[in-house]
Every structure is written in structure tokens, then in C-alpha cells.
Amino acid sequence: MDLKLCLDPIINYIQKYMKKNLLKGLMLFSAFAFGSNLNAQTYCDYTITSSSPKHINNFVTTGAIANINNVASGPGTTTPGYSDFTSTVLQSYETQTVDFTIEASNTSTYGVSIFIDWNNDFTFDPAEKVYGTTGYTSLPLSNSFTVPAGTAMGQYRMRVIAAYLGGGTPGPCGQSDAEAEDYTIEIVAAPSCLPPQNIYTSSLSATSAEIGWTEINTATSWNVEYGAAGFVPGNGTIVNGVTSNPYTFTVTPMSDFEFYVQSDCGNGDLSGWAGPFFFSNNYCDFTISSSSPQHINSFTTTGAVQDISNLNSGAGTTTAGYSDFSAIVLQAYETQIIDFTIEASNTSTYGTSIFVDLNNDFVFSPAEKVYTSSGYTSMPTSGSVMIPAGTPVGQYRMRVVSDYLGSTPSACSGSSAEAEDYTLEIVSPPSCLPVLDIDTVSTTTNAVELTWNELNSSTSWNIEYGISGFTPGTGTMVTATSNPFTVTGLNPSMQYDFYVQSDCGNGDLSTFRGPFSVYTACGIAIAPFYEGFNNAAQPQCWDNTSSTVSTSANNTWNFNDQGDYGAANNGRNAGEFTKVDGNSPYADSVMLVTPQIDIAQLNNPFLSFEWFSNNTNNPGDNVPLIIELFDGNSWNFIDTLKGDSPNWEFVNYDLSAYSNNIIQIRFMVNKSVTTSYSYYNDILLDEVRIDDCSDLGGVDGVLNVCRLDNTVNLNDNIIVKPNGGGEWSFLGEPSYLTQDSILTVTYLPTGSYEVFYVERTVCYDTTFATINVFGKSSAGNDGTISVCKNAPINLFEALSGNVDMGGQWFNYTNTLLPNSQPKAENLPGQYNYTYVANNGVCPADTAIVEVDVKADCDFLSVAEEMFTDISVYPNPTTSIINITNPANTASLKVEMLDMNGRIVLVENKALNNASNATLAIGHLEKGVYTLRVYNNEGQKTFKVVKQ
Structure with missing residues (x-):
């Protein structure tokens, strides 16, 4: 080691304190220089025990005179777990507070310490720890430290340490799984013009940004420089003489930016630049690690001013694991409570989070998480979100995240997950608020007494109701003038949905609250009849029995259990259908029987339902599903269903032979007749309906399309759909139909094609879209x-x-x-x-x-002489026309044109040096034609009448 390098710190130390105690300083120098080993005065090596340690990825400071911006530094560059960045200098002054952000190679729990060797004795003493976590913390971490008052100007060693699971307060010389990075901090004289502090961004939009700061001098003018994130200072957009704080400037949409601010204290006295400060007017991309992620199937809300009903949304539509549904708007007002239900691509354990960017800074911060699951939960899951008091009117981005086996998903990344973005629009609270807490007081076979919590002073309400699952707007409307109120005229043994709306007078109506679902008491139900098995419980008034005496859940129909084996991936969630498990006991009659149903008022009665059977372990060895009808006197066989299919199958049956009867339907599973075990063949049932088979009211349509357009969205109002819940089908080339409604026309030959839109209730109704493809x-x-x-x-x-x-x-x-x-x-x-x-x-x-x-x-x-003798006969004619050419004029050609000038017949050889020719014109339509005989030198025309 260079002796001068060793002695310089000591000499500096002596000079600093010489006036106070010269003798003490000389004694110290003597003791150090001659009683110590100079080569030992180095900083402790930072040692680790992990063979593949976690490391610091980024260390960035702000607020200093010259900052550190060490990004993507990677693993230890000097030794494993250690990087020597002492050539990177942080400039500050005494009493200044320096902000820092540290990121590591993952986000798990770390301990973080920062030491500065203030006495330059080559030892990081405990008292020289300027920052230390008090326990484990997740990274990235942002915090600050302050340069102590009285710190002499000069350079000092600074060591930054991030230790994975490092006990919260890692020491300066070693750890198990960690990295230390050494920097130089240089203390300089405090400038006469200090840089601004507490710089922030607010009121971000796609095209503008508002920035502000705290002025710690008396400056009233500032310079601002901004540009794309990572730009080199001096190459950005510089705005001098800014006199407003905060300051708004125009930015490019969907971009990342950095900016710097400088105080102008007058007379050429400028502060250092404070920055860079980052902001973005683009939300973080949601990234996933799974190559085949689970996804959100549907997201619905209730109770808002305007709700979301995004059903069957499928896998990520923008990128894998992400869907941009920001065009879908949820309207609410501050303090409003909004209920939601979310379904995923399977029913296993998920974590769910909902974020709302309430400050519109394009960042989903932890404080903006308005809902999170407390841990893993099965799908579907329901919850509620309350709009915080004081939320200003305006639009905000809302991100819904569900992560398979991710208990508390973050806003920007996941494993096997999907994020969906929506727009939350906060509106002024309506003058007429919707009711709360709809409930029943009593039910009978034909009436339901409802009650609710009225939030206004309304004395009148509108109630819409219908069979459970009906589309609002298509139900029956009644006016209630009391609370409670009894809705009458209902059918026995039926589940109904109710919606309630407050009438605040003078046309001021609240939104509808609902649906509230309830069964009427048992009795003879009046068709139309429907049961969707969506309540995860046996429907009221149905019988569920077995020929075998057993208390096993497998001995009866189950209403809240997923299918097993081949039925496990049936595409529906437990609680949305009913099933008979193929496992023992192996009864020959596991029976589910509807209530009594009066079908007398139906003109064309049909029974329909969906069923599922798929024995993937022993294909073809199937449990039968037997359907029977009771006509009031005896049970009548309808059908036996058995087989294997990965899809739900729809069947329907004409019941006109039983018109004017009171009937019951029995669904019976026989588990005793399989060759092997019925164990692997669960039978599933759903969507039972008894109704009139009738035209649903679709209107056919026609669309002309150019093949160059590549695709056609069949949902773009080509036809009038009956209800909107059907499916498109293209029988000619089914592979040309993708994403349910996108028809590829690029490779279709020119011509006319029929695409079918099929809806069904109790029977099928087909609407036709005729697609005329033009080349x-x-x-x-x-x-x-x-x-x-x-x-x-x-x-x-x-x-x-x-x-x-x-x-x-x-x-x-x-x-x-x-x-x-x-x-x-x-x-x-x-x-x-x-x-x-x-x-x-x-x-x-x-x-x-x-x-x-x-x-x-x-x-x-020349023409008149050449063509004088040419003639045609007979004229008028029916099938042939003769042409004479006595002069044998050379190279003659013949063509016939219709009244529109279109060529309908061409003959290039018959009169070539010939005196006669006969043309067949029987295929032409009746009318007047022009016959032209010509060569390069002239022509002669005739009017020919085809009879």
C-alpha cells in the first residue's frame, strides 16, 4: 500500500484538531505511524456463505447535489456478494437529507443497512449506521438519511447492504445471502442556492403532467428539464424562467418520463439540478411467469349507478394474462358500496386483488388496493368495495387481478394469473338513492312479501320481477306504495328474481337494486318452468331419492360438488349444476323429480335440459341417464341418454302428447349396469326448462364484404339477434370462425355464404347472416x-x-x-x-x-367498300344467325353486345377468310342485340332481334 495514501487521512485528522490539542495529535500520529501495521488499514472484506447470493439490482439517490443512479448493477462485480463502486460519488453537505431507493434481485423479505465511515478510520462502527431496517422488509425500499451537523468537508466511504432474510439489520462485514456495495460520499460546502425539495407529480393525464416542489430559498423562478426516461441531462426539453409552482407541461401519451428542477436565486446564482424524478402516463404492464395461465372468466358488479357485467371474457385478450376492458365503465359515487362476483377458469384456490388509481398518477400503489382476499379462496368469489369518502368526481383506472395459488396478488405481475382493467367513473351522488337490504317477510304458493331499507323519504317504489335469471327490462313491473309490499300472481314452486327502485317524485328515480332471489312455497307450478341449479343447494319442492338406503352423499343428487375424473373439467363451477357421483353405493335408481307442473297454457310444450357424461378412464362404459314423465296416472318413458363427450350436450323433447296435463319429470341414474365401475362416470344435469317452442324473433341479415378486409365481426349488427345469448356456426369451413364471432374471409372464394346464429331456450331458433364475399x-x-x-x-x-x-x-x-x-x-x-x-x-x-x-x-x-356485301339472316331469329361474306374479307371477327354495351358473344375464327358462318344464340335472353363484324380496317354493325 502507498504510504501516502495511508497517512493522508491521519494528517487530515491531525490538522483538523491541531489547534485544540497539538500534542495529542502528534502522539496519535506517532502511535499510528510507528506502532501499527500500515498495510492492515483497509476496509473489511464483505463475506457471504451462499453460493448464489441475492444481490442489489438498483441503488438510486435523489435530493443530493450530485446523486447516484446505479441501475441494473447485477450480482457482485468484485467478489461474490460485493461490488466496489467507490468511483461513483454522491455529493452532499452537512444537515442535508438524501433520499434513496434500493431494489434487489427479488422482492422477498430483506434487511437493509447503510454505513458511512465518518471518522475515516477504515471501520464501519455501529454509530456510523446512517440507516437500518428494524426487521424484514420487502423490496424495493425507499427511505432517507441525513448528513450529521458538523461533518467536515471531504470524502468518506459509504457501504450499502441488502441481506436476504438478514435479520432486519445486517452488519457491515458479512452475511449469509447478501450483497454489499461501496460508494464514495463527498461532503462539500452548502451552496448559497439550494436545489428544490419534495418534488412531486400530480394531475397526470395522457397528454399533460403537473409537477411541483418545495422551494427552500426565496427563489420565484425555476428551470425545468424533462424528457423520455433515461435521457442524458442537457439533451432534454429545457424550460427556463418557470414562474409557476406547480407547473404543467405537455407530454406524449403512454410514455415514461424523467424531469429535473433547478432554483434560480437571482444574479446568476443557480442551484444544482434536483432529479431525476420519474413519472409515467402509462400503467404497468401485467406480466406473468406461466405459459398457460389461469384466467378470469367473468367479472360482475351489483349496486353501482352503472354496473359491470363482463361474462365469458375468456383468457387474456390484449396479452397473455392481461385484458384491457377500460372501455367498460363502472359508475359509482363516493361512500357507495359495490358488490362484485368474480369467476375464474377453474374453481381452485386463488388470490384476488382490486386496485383503483385514486390519485390518477398511473401507479397502483399499495394504499390504492380497495379489495384483497385474506388468503387463498375458491372460485367463484364475491366481495364488496367501498368508494372512499372525498373521492373527486372523475374517471379512474381499476385493475382486477386473480392469481392461481397467489394469495395476495400484486398490480403488475403474477404467476398463473390474469389482470383485467376497467374504468371507474365517480359521479355526483344521485338525488334519489337506491334501496338497501331487500329481504322477505313471508312467502306463499303465489305471493312474496318483500321489505327493504329506504334511504330517501320515498313512499313509492317500482318492483320488477321474473323467473330467476331473467334479463332486467323484460320482467313484470308493479308499483309499491307500502314497505313491506306483497307481490302476488306468482307461480308455486318457482324461484323469482326481484329488483326494487325508489321513486323520489317529480320523475326522480333511483337505480334498481337487485336481484333478490326467493322461492315461492310448494304447489303446482305453472309453466313456463325453469331451474338452473345455481344456488349450490337442492331446489325447493324437488324430490331427491335413491333405491338404495344409504346416507352417503353419492347416493343422491349433489348440488354443490365439482365433477370428478372426466367430468372435472366440465367448464362450470360447483354450485352451478347438479350431479350424481359414480362412486359407491351403486344404486340402480338415483332419482331427481321436479315439482308438479301445469302445462295447460302452453301451445307447443317442450322439455329441454343440458347433461354431461365423459368416462375418460373407460370410454364407452357409461352410466345411463333415464328421463321419464308422470302424466297424473303413470310414469312414461321419454329417453335414455349415455355416452362420452367433453362438452355439455343439449337435448329437448316435444311434450305435445301431454298437453293440458299436470306433469312431473324424473331424472334417474342407474349406476349398476356398467361393465367395469361406474366410479369414473359422473352424470351432470343443468338448465332444466319446460316452455313453449316458439320463434324468438331474430331477423336475418345480409353483408357484402371484400376479401381484402380479411375478417368480419358477425356481431356488428348484421342480423337482429333474438336475445343475444346464442352462438355462431359456419358449417362450410368451421375453422374460419374464431373467437366466437370473427369470420375470416381472406381465403373464401367469391360467392355467397350462410352463417348461422343459433339461440335456444327450450328449442332452437336459427337466424341467418348471408355473407356475400367479393374478390x-x-x-x-x-x-x-x-x-x-x-x-x-x-x-x-x-x-x-x-x-x-x-x-x-x-x-x-x-x-x-x-x-x-x-x-x-x-x-x-x-x-x-x-x-x-x-x-x-x-x-x-x-x-x-x-x-x-x-x-x-x-x-x-376503306370501310364502306370492304363491308358492303356482308349480311345477316334470319332476323328476327330464335336460335341461330347466319353471316355471309361474299368477298371473303380477311381476318374478320364477330361479337354481339347487349343493350348495356356488354359483350355476350365473341367469334374470332368462323369468318376468317370464309364466305359464311353460323352462330348459335339460343342461350341468349330475348331482346335486341348489336352484331358487329370487324377487322383492323373497319366494321359493320347490325341490329339483331332475339325472340
Whole structure:
């Protein structure tokens, strides 16, 4: 070691205290220089025991005169677990507070310490710890330390340590799984003009940002520099002489930015730049580690001013694991409580979080998590969110995250997860608030007495009701003038949904609160009848029995259990269907029987339901599902269903033979007849319905589309859907139909295609969308032709390639021509004629024919003599036309044109040096045609009548 390097700190130390105690300083120098080993005066090596230690990724400071911005530093660069960054200098002054942020190679629990060797004795004493965590903390971590008053100007060693599971307060010289980074802090004289402090951003939008700061001098003018994140100072946008604090400037949407602020204390006295300070007007991308993540299937809310009902949303639609549904708006007001239900792609354990960016800073901070599951929970899950008091009116981004086996998912990343973004719009509280806490007082076979909590002073309410699952707006409406209120005229043994709306008078109505679901008392139900098994419990008034005496749950129909084996992935959640488990006991009759149902008022009664059976362990060895009907006297066999399918199957049956009867339906499973075990073949049942089979009211539609458009969204109002819950089907090429409604037309030949939209209630109703596919318009390839002056021109003859007939010709002055056979000009030269082909659907196509009018011939001087003797017969005619050419004029061609100038017949050889030709025209429609006989030197035309 260089002796001078060793002695410099000691000399500095002596000089500092010489005036106070010269003798003491000399004694100290003597003792150090001659009684110590100079080579020992180095800082302790930082040692670790882990072979693959966690490490510091980023260490950044702000607020100093010269800051550290050591980003993506990686593992120890000097030795494992240690990096020497002493060439990186942090400049500060005594009493200054320096902010820092530290990030590590993961986000788990760490201990963090920062030491500064203030006495330059090569030892990081406990008293020199300027920052230390008091226990484990998650990274990244932001905090600060203050330079002590009285600290002499000079350079000092600073050691930053992050220890994974390091007990909260890691020491300066070693740890198990950690990294230490050494920097230099230089203490300088406090500037006369100090940089601003407490810099912040607020009121961010897609196109503007408001920044502010605390001025600690008396400055009233500042300089601001900003640019894309990571820009080099001096290369950004500089705004000098800013006089407003806060200050607003324009930014590019969906970008990351950094900015710096400098105080101007006057007379050229400028502070250092405070910064960089980062902000973004773009939300963090949600990233996942799984290659096949679980996802959110549906997200619905109730109780808001305007609710979300995003059903069957599927896997991430923007990227894997993320869907941007910010176009879907949830409207609410401050202090309002909003209920939600979330379903995922399976029913296993999930964590769920909901974030709302309440300060609109494009960051989902931990304080903005408005809901989190307390741990793993099964799906579907329900909860509620309260809008915080004082939330200003405006729009905010809301992110819903569900992570499979991730108990408290974060806002920006997950493992096997999906995030969905929505827009929360806070509106002024309505003058008429919706009711709360709908409940029943009593039920009978045909009436339900409802009660609720009225939040206004209303004395009148609107109640809409219908069979459970009905679409609001399609139910029955009644006016209630009392609370409680009894809704009458209901059917026995039926589940109903109720919605209640307050009427505050003068047209001021609240939103509807609901649905509230309840069964009427048992009795004879009146069709239409429906049961969806969505309450995870046996429906009221149904019988559930077995031929075997056993208390096992497998001996009866189960209403809150997922299928097993081949039925495990049936696509529905436990509690949304009913099932018979194939496991023992192996009864021959496990029976589920509907209430009595009166179908007399149905004109075309049908029974329908969905069932599921899929024995993947022993395919073909199936448990039968037997359907029977009781007509009041005896049970009648309807059908036996058995087989394997990975999908739910829909079946329906005509019950017109039992019209005007009171009936019951029995669903019976026989587990005793399989060859092997019924163990692997659960039987599932859902969506039982008895109703009229009738037209649902769909209206067919037609769409013309160009193949160049690539795809068609069949949901873009091509047809009028009956209700909107059906499916599209393209039988010709099913692979061309993707994402339920996107039809690919790129590879379809030109023609007309029918796509079916099928809805069903108790029977199918099909609506047709006729898709007329047009190929691109083709005017052919450009061409040239030479003609005599005043000669008729066959413009089509000059074109080559694929030519769409029926287009428009324009002459060299861009004047529309009546047909494709104009007369050549009487002056020699080149003339351009333009053909525009346009099928009315695809973009138009254009071709150009260059006509060379020759100077050495004139059609008027030769044509009359050449074509004098040519004639046609018979005329009128029915099937043939004869052409005579007594002079055997050479190279004659024949074509016939209809009344619109379209060529319908061409003959190029029959009259070539021949005196007679016969043309068959029986295939042409009746009418008047133009027959043209011509060569390059002239033509003769005839009007021909086809009878």
C-alpha cells in the first residue's frame, strides 16, 4: 500500500484538531505511524456463505447535489456478494437529507443497512449506521438519511447492504445471502442556492403532467428539464424562467418520463439540478411467469349507478394474462358500496386483488388496493368495495387481478394469473338513492312479501320481477306504495328474481337494486318452468331419492360438488349444476323429480335440459341417464341418454302428447349396469326448462364484404339477434370462425355464404347472416392498340389478364364513354383511355389503354367498300344467325353486345377468310342485340332481334 495514501487521512485528522490539542495529535500520529501495521488499514472484506447470493439490482439517490443512479448493477462485480463502486460519488453537505431507493434481485423479505465511515478510520462502527431496517422488509425500499451537523468537508466511504432474510439489520462485514456495495460520499460546502425539495407529480393525464416542489430559498423562478426516461441531462426539453409552482407541461401519451428542477436565486446564482424524478402516463404492464395461465372468466358488479357485467371474457385478450376492458365503465359515487362476483377458469384456490388509481398518477400503489382476499379462496368469489369518502368526481383506472395459488396478488405481475382493467367513473351522488337490504317477510304458493331499507323519504317504489335469471327490462313491473309490499300472481314452486327502485317524485328515480332471489312455497307450478341449479343447494319442492338406503352423499343428487375424473373439467363451477357421483353405493335408481307442473297454457310444450357424461378412464362404459314423465296416472318413458363427450350436450323433447296435463319429470341414474365401475362416470344435469317452442324473433341479415378486409365481426349488427345469448356456426369451413364471432374471409372464394346464429331456450331458433364475399376489383393489365383514323376501337381487346366486365371507360379528357367501342380521333397521335372496374364492395381498380391513331389510313375511306356485301339472316331469329361474306374479307371477327354495351358473344375464327358462318344464340335472353363484324380496317354493325 502507498504510504501516502495511508497517512493522508491521519494528517487530515491531525490538522483538523491541531489547534485544540497539538500534542495529542502528534502522539496519535506517532502511535499510528510507528506502532501499527500500515498495510492492515483497509476496509473489511464483505463475506457471504451462499453460493448464489441475492444481490442489489438498483441503488438510486435523489435530493443530493450530485446523486447516484446505479441501475441494473447485477450480482457482485468484485467478489461474490460485493461490488466496489467507490468511483461513483454522491455529493452532499452537512444537515442535508438524501433520499434513496434500493431494489434487489427479488422482492422477498430483506434487511437493509447503510454505513458511512465518518471518522475515516477504515471501520464501519455501529454509530456510523446512517440507516437500518428494524426487521424484514420487502423490496424495493425507499427511505432517507441525513448528513450529521458538523461533518467536515471531504470524502468518506459509504457501504450499502441488502441481506436476504438478514435479520432486519445486517452488519457491515458479512452475511449469509447478501450483497454489499461501496460508494464514495463527498461532503462539500452548502451552496448559497439550494436545489428544490419534495418534488412531486400530480394531475397526470395522457397528454399533460403537473409537477411541483418545495422551494427552500426565496427563489420565484425555476428551470425545468424533462424528457423520455433515461435521457442524458442537457439533451432534454429545457424550460427556463418557470414562474409557476406547480407547473404543467405537455407530454406524449403512454410514455415514461424523467424531469429535473433547478432554483434560480437571482444574479446568476443557480442551484444544482434536483432529479431525476420519474413519472409515467402509462400503467404497468401485467406480466406473468406461466405459459398457460389461469384466467378470469367473468367479472360482475351489483349496486353501482352503472354496473359491470363482463361474462365469458375468456383468457387474456390484449396479452397473455392481461385484458384491457377500460372501455367498460363502472359508475359509482363516493361512500357507495359495490358488490362484485368474480369467476375464474377453474374453481381452485386463488388470490384476488382490486386496485383503483385514486390519485390518477398511473401507479397502483399499495394504499390504492380497495379489495384483497385474506388468503387463498375458491372460485367463484364475491366481495364488496367501498368508494372512499372525498373521492373527486372523475374517471379512474381499476385493475382486477386473480392469481392461481397467489394469495395476495400484486398490480403488475403474477404467476398463473390474469389482470383485467376497467374504468371507474365517480359521479355526483344521485338525488334519489337506491334501496338497501331487500329481504322477505313471508312467502306463499303465489305471493312474496318483500321489505327493504329506504334511504330517501320515498313512499313509492317500482318492483320488477321474473323467473330467476331473467334479463332486467323484460320482467313484470308493479308499483309499491307500502314497505313491506306483497307481490302476488306468482307461480308455486318457482324461484323469482326481484329488483326494487325508489321513486323520489317529480320523475326522480333511483337505480334498481337487485336481484333478490326467493322461492315461492310448494304447489303446482305453472309453466313456463325453469331451474338452473345455481344456488349450490337442492331446489325447493324437488324430490331427491335413491333405491338404495344409504346416507352417503353419492347416493343422491349433489348440488354443490365439482365433477370428478372426466367430468372435472366440465367448464362450470360447483354450485352451478347438479350431479350424481359414480362412486359407491351403486344404486340402480338415483332419482331427481321436479315439482308438479301445469302445462295447460302452453301451445307447443317442450322439455329441454343440458347433461354431461365423459368416462375418460373407460370410454364407452357409461352410466345411463333415464328421463321419464308422470302424466297424473303413470310414469312414461321419454329417453335414455349415455355416452362420452367433453362438452355439455343439449337435448329437448316435444311434450305435445301431454298437453293440458299436470306433469312431473324424473331424472334417474342407474349406476349398476356398467361393465367395469361406474366410479369414473359422473352424470351432470343443468338448465332444466319446460316452455313453449316458439320463434324468438331474430331477423336475418345480409353483408357484402371484400376479401381484402380479411375478417368480419358477425356481431356488428348484421342480423337482429333474438336475445343475444346464442352462438355462431359456419358449417362450410368451421375453422374460419374464431373467437366466437370473427369470420375470416381472406381465403373464401367469391360467392355467397350462410352463417348461422343459433339461440335456444327450450328449442332452437336459427337466424341467418348471408355473407356475400367479393374478390378484389380487377381492370386487367394495361395495353396498347393501333387503329386508323375514325375507326371504331375495341378497348377491351387491348386489355390482358383478369378483367371484370361492367366497369366504366373514360376517354383522354376523362369523359365517361357510353360503351367500350368509341370512334378513333381523326387526328393521328397517342390517346389514353382509362377503364375503372368497381364491384361496389372492394376498392376500384384502374387500367389504361394507349390508342395509337395511325396517320396513313382512314377508316372512312376503306370501310364502306370492304363491308358492303356482308349480311345477316334470319332476323328476327330464335336460335341461330347466319353471316355471309361474299368477298371473303380477311381476318374478320364477330361479337354481339347487349343493350348495356356488354359483350355476350365473341367469334374470332368462323369468318376468317370464309364466305359464311353460323352462330348459335339460343342461350341468349330475348331482346335486341348489336352484331358487329370487324377487322383492323373497319366494321359493320347490325341490329339483331332475339325472340
